Amino acid sequence: MIDNLRTSAAHDEDFLYMQIADRLSNQIKGRVLKTGEKLPSVRALSHEQGISLSTAYKAYVQLEIKGLIEARPKSGYYVRYTPARSFDEVKKENTVTESKKLSVDDMIAMVHRHFSADGIVKLSVASPALSLLPQAKLSKSMVEAIRISANSCISYEGVQGNENLKKHIARLAFGWGGNILPEDVVTTQGCMEALVFCLRAVTKPGDVVAIESPTYFGIFSTIQTLGLKIVEIPTHPVEGLDLDFLANAIDEQQVKACLFVPTFSNPLGYCMTNERKKNLVELLAQRQIPLIEDDIYGEMYFGKTRPRTCKSYDKGGLVMLCSSVSKTLAPGYRVGWCMPGRFKKQVINLKLMHSLSSASPTHAAIGHFFETGRYDLHMRNLRKALYTQCLRYTQAVTEFFPADVKVSRPNGGYVLWIELDKKIDAFELYTQAIAYNISISPGQIFSTDSRFTNFIRISFGAPYSPEIEKSLKTLGQLMSKF
Structure with a gap:
């Protein structure tokens, strides 16, 4: 009799939890509970439902x-949305489309003009909204750094940079598996300057540099400005670089250096696995080819742990890691750095010739901000916000855009890479969207030869809002007209 009662009670409990789960499932699918929304705690749900x-x-x-939902450590349960249409099963496609009337440089210039314009919904800018940045706390660190400085930060820093900042950059490296000392770090005016110093340290005009395709237009523009040639390495939207293609390109085109973004690439958003990063480092080490690793998005991860870097597998000093706080904390402070490995002497000489030293006040301020522990708290909040925004934007894309679009599934960073119907010309879509005060990034600007004509990049750096939703609806309507 007792066994029967126990069996009945267990059956009732199973039936009850399935009922609760089904009701919540219906609310999520009916969008009563929206993507990124926090659910009641287990205790609150227990009390609320009896x-x-x-x-x-x-x-x-x-x-x-x-x-349908996910548990976030020390935060609770949140609604999760997994789009039906994604790049997971997309095959590699490396065909080059016919060139258009405008050059890539012309297109980049047009898109750039609207990056800072007022009254534009800037879905093209891969950076955080100012509302997500700790402006008041940064100001306090600036004031305090100047106050405690022996010369009020008006003199030159040492050529390698602010000592306190370098110390905390070295500590930050521990999170990605690095064994870095302050003397291994050279500070710069943002990440782009770090990339330039590293490129110039290991190449000369006429040399060939391998980059991924698609990639951020600032990278290949910079390489071309230095008089270097480019070979584009195709990438898979999930796995990242095609290492077999890279190996063949190295042998056939005498590649002298590589510049890749292995962690949350821009625009695809992929993060190469640790095994593939290790394989990449070993491949280049066998041929003694330097790897310039752009890790500017590495701290914007949505998972539980910070992804490792290629630098963490570097045994011979051939990996030159570059990064900054431009995407995480203070774009206007221009605080960047590199860890140039065996090429440190060359990078220091280039910095002496180019800028002599870094800007004392901003670099001291960021060093102070790290020292107070504010950076860790800020990054936890920023990652949480970006992940929620990524889910909300992705849901809106699948809801408002035509049914045949495909969208990337980034696990970090700021951007979505969206494949449109082949009939849609991305740059033409861009010009139509600007008429509605909406700026997007057309796919043509992410390669040297205007390929990716039916792709666009959208940033989810701004919190989702009615204005953002209206803009995405408008984009969907413009696409349908094609």
């Missing part, structure tokens, strides 16, 4: 298994 803690927990586990 069920046991065990039943409430089982209901959430059931929804988690279905991929």
Whole structure:
């Protein structure tokens, strides 16, 4: 008799948690509960529904298994949205389309003109909204750094940079598997200057540099400005660089250096696995080819742990890691750095010739901001906000854009890479969108030869809002007219 009662009670509990899970599932699918929205705690759900803690927990586990919600460490349960259309099964496509009337440089110039214009919804800018940055705390660090400085930050820093800043950059490297000392770091005016110093340290005009395709237009523009030639390495939207293609290109085109963004690339958003990063480092080490690793998005991860870098697998000093706080904390402060490995002497000489030293006040301020522990707290909040925004934007794309679009699934960074119908010309879409005060990045500007004509890049750096939603709806309507 007792066994029968126990069996009946267990059956009732199973039935109850399935009921709760089904009701929540319907609310999520009906968008009553929206992507990124926080759910009641297990205890709150138990109290609200008059069920046991065990039943409430089982209901959430059931929804988690279905991929409808997710648990975030020390934060609770959140609604998760997984789009049906993604790049997961997309095949590599390396065909080059016919050139258009405008050059890539002309297109980049047009897009750039609207980066800072007022009254434009800037879906083209891959950086955080100012509302997500700790402006008041940064100002306090600036004031305090100047106050405690022996010369009020008006004299030149040492050529390698602010000592306190270098110390905390070295500590930050521990999170990505680095074994870095302050003397291994050279500070710069932003990440782009670091990339330029590293490129000039290992190449001369006429040399060939391998980059990924698609890639951020600032990278290949900079390489071309230095008089270097480019070979583009195709990438998979999930796996990243085609290492077999790279190996053949090295042998056939005498590549002298590589410049890649292995962690949350811009615009694809992929993060190469640790194994593939290690394989990349070993491939280049065998041929003694330097790798310039642009890690500017590395701290914007949505998972539980910070992805490792290629630099963490470097045994011979051939990997030159470059980064900055431009995408995480203070774009206007121009605080960047590189870890140039065996090429440190060359980079220091280039810095002496180019800028002599870094800007004392801003670099001291960022060093102070790190020292107070404010950076870790800020980054936790920023990652949480970006992940929620990524989900909301992705949901809007699948809801408002034509049914045949495909969208990337980044696990970090700021951008979505979207494949449109082949009939749609991305730059023409851009020109039509500007008429509605909406700026996007057309796919043509992410390669040297205007390929990716039916792709666009959209940034989710700004918090989702009615204005953003209206803009995405408008973009969807413009696409449908094609």
